[in-house]
Amino acid sequence: MFDKILISRCFLGDNVRYNSKVVTLAHPLIKLWLQQNRFIGICPEISGGLAVPREPAEIQHNSNEIITKSGINVSAQFNLGAQQALTLCQQHNIRFALLKESSPSCGSMIIYDGSFTNNKVVGQGVTSKLLTQHNINVFSENQLETLAKLLDKVQS
Template sequence: MKEAPIIVSACLAGMYCRYNGDIQPHETIVELVSQGQAIPFCPEVHGGLSTPRAPCEIREGKVIDSDGIDRTEAFQRGAEQGLRLARLVGSREAVLKARSPSCGSGEVYDGTFTSTRIPGDGFFARLLKENGFTIRTEEDLPE
């Protein structure tokens, strides 16, 4: 029986979805996707946000962009869509973008847009963890 694919942040696979429009693929992730061992997913795009978009950070349990607009609903919707996809393909593991307000695991930015890091999880990472998934970031992988 074939092992279930893992879910990976689409930006790490080199897809055009980062908030600033940059493409920064992680070679290990690109290889996993090309071998059919991983499925790329961007909760922010699937939640309805555009690329590029204003940077967002989590502040007091809400996702706020650098213009002060509350983007929580889009982040929540994207996280729920990602969980549906992961369940559909039988995945139990994800490799997600470090410190992202969607995908960060264990550490995120503090909502002040000063690059200050605090303990915490992004919306997608938290939802996956709450549903028993194993989460790693690209920083846990070999280059």
């Protein structure tokens, strides 16, 4: 049986993004992994109770709170979504996640800096961070080949 991969639902074309814009991740590896039935999808922000569309939110670097552009604290929803992603991984014995870069939930290397000015900094989203802390390997859409190599290694 193939290793399962936790995947950001927005990659699969689900209408879950904050601005309600559908952006499917089109790549031969995604097609292959779909055929292999590897994906378990989650949108942590929806699982945490937020709606589509929703206000953009960013992690505040000095407090680690997640605040929307108009100042609402949505940390509880983000943390709940992250916890649900972790539970899914544990239920399905998932060791690999493919999550959307730069998102305050899913970003694995880069996130917005909290100022809502489009500036990005090195950092992890809430879900990526929790998964990493539990030894789940998180990859972004920029690392598909790296993930493929690792999966091949595990499978062989």
